Amino acid sequence: MDVTDESTGGAVGTEGALRTAPAPTPRSAPGPAPGSGDGTAGVRHGRLRRRPRAGRVSWRQTLRRDGVLYLMALLPLAFLVVFRYLPVAGNVIAFRRFRPGGSIFGETWVGLRYVEMFINDPTFWHVFANTAILGCLTLAICFPLPIVLALLLNEVRKTAFKRVVQSVSYLPHFLSIVIVAGMTMQLLSLQGTVNQVVEAMGGEGIPFLQRPEWFRAIYVGTEVWQTVGWGTILYLAALTTVDSSLYEAARIDGANRWRQTWHVTLPGIRPTMVTLLILNIGTFLNVGFEKVLLLYTPLTYSTADVISTYLYRVGLVSNNLSYAAAIGLFQACIGLVMVLSANFVSRRVVGASLW
Amino acid sequence: MVTSDAMTPAGPRAGVPIGPRDSKGYRLFTGLNAGVLVLVCLVVLYPFITLLAQSFSSAGAIKAGLVNAVPVDFNIETYRAVTQDERFWTSYGNTVLYTVVGTVVAMILTTTFAYVISKQHLRGRNVLIGIAVFTMFFNGGIIPNYVLISSLGLKNTMWAVVLPGALSVFNLLVMKSFFENLPRELEEAAQLDGLGWFGIYVRIVLPLSKAVIATMVLFYSVAYWNDWFSAFLYLDKNELFPMSLYLRNLIAGASTTTAESAAAIGTTGAAISANIKAVTMVLAILPILVVYPFVQRHFVSGVMLGSVKG
Incomplete structure (x- = not known):
């Protein structure tokens, strides 16, 4: 409430100052743009142009001038705090005993109990390996x-x-991942087109989705089908920005098209490549969890089960929420470390980075 | 071998008129290239074609493995049966409802916040941006989110589906960079006319941003339309299920829902026949397919806007 009053009052005040330019209000005097003669320009600069020398403006003045902006940010900020930061903080249940229906931050500290639990859990390492393999592929x-x-x-x-x-x-x-999974099942079923082709070539029908040895291929295949086309957009945009005089020069130097591609085009889109590579590396452990969940069966767990599906089953099917949260936190930390290090390496090696 | 031969000759780049210097090898490459791209299109389209073919075929023909790209025993009975099922329409309605409400909420949050952080003079702007960007790289994870939604009492309400996805940081940054590039003079003029920040935002900035707003609306609505996982996690009641979850249960052929709805459509046994699955999938994709040709370029421009920022 305080903020509202002050900000609206402030807004009116400055507008008043705008109209009756010669008499600047005492408050706005030390603030904006020293050196700009009349009050109008001063206020304008203060409000829309870059902030005058930092440190000069007190928070009260800032609030008076930009209070409305902070007010507008309140709702989105509240959203971020509740739906993004509370879950991050909620990860403390990885170190606390959790009682369903109790506090979202758990009941009592148990230290690293759950961390030790998953480190000693052979299934965890198995799904970790599966995740890494799927991610790398x-x-x-x-x-x-x-x-x-x-x-x-x-x-x-x-x-x-x-x-x-x-x-x-x-x-x-x-397309929804549900549709993609549905199509995959139809195509790969015993009556599906793929098996008809197999049988036409004299082979025997294969229940692909029940065979662990096929899961990785199916996963990556559907991923290619769904993402490759869309993935070209940024590259196509980058390709249009490659300086055409470079091609000219390369041609004069006698470079054929293949060499032009290699020496002009590819370096031209390198920043895009690096950026996307960093982003991909960062999300590489989050392998399409939803798709795995839709496509796997207990028969294919040996290759299909990934960290997220495992923690989903442990946490929400068997109700070991703390244990599952510990696994999830571990996964999130690895993800963060991977983005940061990929970014660091790329800044060192190719001089391009996300931030 | 062929490709390397084809690549060898020098010629003008794409976009440059074809000159007499185009050698035989280059023409060969162009032909091969076109062939590869046509093949890509066929591979992309085939699943759609076979789905459509199955949706018009009889269950028996599909079971016998006769249906590929062309319907066998052509009929529209399955369409009739599926569209007579009440559950189908309930879930369709739910999807529309969640999509509309979710998109509206998301747009309000995204545009206001993007406007605030687009003000370069704003004190604490970098903090605000940092708060948003951090969530891109570190999120709470499934379990804490589940615990949160449950303890907020949002389970089995629309809000469990709508709220968690209501602010995409990617979209936020796209909007922010768009706002930053609006001509400043307009805002300054509005300010001289006595408009405050909020007035400028509503009367000047939003009307000028129709294009980017359209793009963001599309991004959010597709995300909500396709979302099934939050519904899967947080909703237990059939009458709340969106299309995607209804479809998932149908495809998985597992839960009681599917057995019941199968009975409702007159199929016997728990196994849902392939033609019914196909029809439901076709009907679920249909709105996207119908709208897609008209809005595709908005999507593309949205992605590009995002990349400008990097």
Whole structure:
């Protein structure tokens, strides 16, 4: 309430100052833009241009001038605190005994009990390995393919054709993961097209989704299907910014198209590549949890079960919330460390980084 | 081998008119390239085609493994049966409701916050940005979120689906950079006319940002339309299920829901026949497919706006 009153009062005050320029209110005097002669310009600068020398403006003046802005930020901030930061803090239940229906921060400290528990849990290490393998496969295959597709698209000269290919290839991005899983099941079922092809070539039908040895291929395949087209957008945008005089120069130096691609195009889109690589590395342990949950069966746990699905079953199916939270926290920390280190390495090695 | 041959000859880059210097090898490459891209399109489209074919086929034909790209025993009976099921329409209605409410809430949060953090003179601006960006790299995780939603009493309410996704930091940063690039003179003029920050935001900034707002609305509505996991976690009552969760239960063929609805559509046994699954999937994708051609470029421009910021 205090803030409201002060800010609206302030707003009126400054507006008054705007109209009756010659008499600046005492409050606005030390504030904005020393040296600008009349009060109007001063206020304007203070409000819209960059903040005058930091430290000069007191918080009271800031509040008076920008109170409305802080007020506008309140609701989103409250949202972030409740729905983003409370869960982060809620991770303390990884170190506390949790009673369903009790405080979201648990009851009593148990120290590293749950951490020790998962470190000594062979299943945890098994799903950890599965996650790492799926993550690496996805990264190795789904990261470079959009670059290749973008380069191919970039060579197309018929705009209409290019546009059609782009539209079609973006489409899977907009589908719910449920639909993707449904399509996958239909295609790979014993009556599905894939098995018909297998049988036509003299093979025997394979229940793909019940075979652990096929799960990784299915996972990565659907990932490619859904993400590669959409992934080209940023590369295509980056490709248009490559300076055409560089191609000219390369041609004069006798570079053929392949060499032009290698020496001009690829370096031209390198910042985009690095940025996306960092982002991909950061999220690499969060392998498409929802998709695994939809596609796996107890028969394929040996290759399909990942950290998130395991902690989902431990936590929400078997109700070991603290234990599951400990695993989740571990996963989140690894993710954070990976983004930070990928960013650090790329800043050192190629001089491009996210921040 | 073929590709390396095809790449060898020098020629103008894409976009540059084809000159006489185009060698045979380059033309070969162009042809191959077009072939590869057509193949890509076919691979992308095939699952849709076979889904459509199954939706018009009889259950028996699918079971016999006869249906690929063309319907066998063409009929629209399955469509009739599925659309007569009350659950189908309830879940469809829920999806529409969650999408609309979620998008509205998300847009209010995103635009106001983006406007605030786009003000470069604002004290504490970097703190505000930092608070938002941190959540991109570190999130609470499934379990604490679940505990939170339960203890807020949001389970089995629409808000459990709507609120957790209501502010995407990516979208926030896209809007922020858009606002930052609006011409400042307009705001200054409005200020001289006596408008406060909120007045400027509502009367000047928002009307000028229709394009980016449209893009964000699309991003959020697709996310809500497709979301199934929060519904799966937080909703237990059939009458609250959105389309995606209804579909998931149908596909998984597991829960009681599906057995019941199967009975409702006149299928016997717990196994839902493939044609019913196909029809439901087609109907769930349909709105996206219908709208997609018209809005696609907005999506693309949204992604690009985001990348400008980096």
